[in-house]
Amino acid sequence: MKAPQSLQRRLLLTLGTILLVIWVGAAWATAVLIRHEIEEVFDSSLQETAQRLLPLAVLDIFGREEGDTASQRLGAIRSHGELFTYLVRNDKGDVLLRSHAADLSAFPDYDGPGFRRTDRYRLYSEEALQGTAIITVAQPLEHQASVIREMQMVLALPVL
Numbered sequence: 001m002k003a004p005q006s007l008q009r010r011l012l013l014t015l016g017t018i019l020l021v022i023w024v025g026a027a028w029a030t031a032v033l034i035r036h037e038i039e040e041v042f043d044s045s046l047q048e049t050a051q052r053l054l055p056l057a058v059l060d061i062f063g064r065e066e067g068d069t070a071s072q073r074l075g076a077i078r079s080h081g082e083l084f085t086y087l088v089r090n091d092k093g094d095v096l097l098r099s100h101a102a103d104l105s106a107f108p109d110y111d112g113p114g115f116r117r118t119d120r121y122r123l124y125s126e127e128a129l130q131g132t133a134i135i136t137v138a139q140p141l142e143h144q145a146s147v148i149r150e151m152q153m154v155l156a157l158p159v160l
Contacts, residue, residue, distance in 0.1 A: 020159070027155040034151050042144050043115060046124040049084050050137040054126055057088045058133050061096045086137045096133070110134050117141070 087107045088097040095104070106121050116123040121138040128134075 024159055027159060031152045031155050034155075035148050038144065038148055038151070042122065042139065043124070046084070046115075046122060046137055046139055047126075050086070050124050050126045050135050053086055053137070054088075054128050054133065054135045057097050057135060058128055061088065061133065083143055084137050084139050086135055089134045089136070091132045091134070102138075106138050107136050110136065 082099060082101040085099045085102040085106070087095060087099075087102050087104070089095055089110060093109065098104075106118070107123070108116065108118065110125060113125050113127055116125070120141055122141055122144065123136055123138045125134060125136040
């Protein structure tokens with residue numbers, strides 16, 4: 001390719017290239033920042049969900065009739081997809097309550113409160129009543145990844 005002959009063309013190409021590089025750098029930095037912030041928001045909502053559901057689950061479980069220790073699975077009111085599923089266990093690991101779409105294989109054994117990550121899920125566990133009631137809430141990593149991908153695509157569109 002032959003270089004442009006005029007000073008004006010060379011200046012426009014140089015400025016265009018510099019602006020493109022700056023835009024790509026800014027878009028990349030923004031994408032990294034957005035990814036971090038989105039992960040924080042998702043973690044916060046996972047934690048809030050566990051902390052809001054646990055007292056309700058405890059009331060339900062300990063309000064049962066004496067001797068009724070069977071696992072209870074909540075039914076769906078209306079058909080819908082769940083972004084969060086949860087499981088409530090006792091200190092022995094017995095399932096006491098779970099959401100209707102909870103896949104038991106998605107919930108690893110409890111090993112303390114806090115966040116965990118498996119191949120497919122982001123999990124948060126919390127305990128109440130001195131560890132006798134434990135809730136674990138799971139969110140598919142694919143949902144978070146799709147939100148991040150969409151945001152990165154929006155940032156990349158002006159470059160394209």
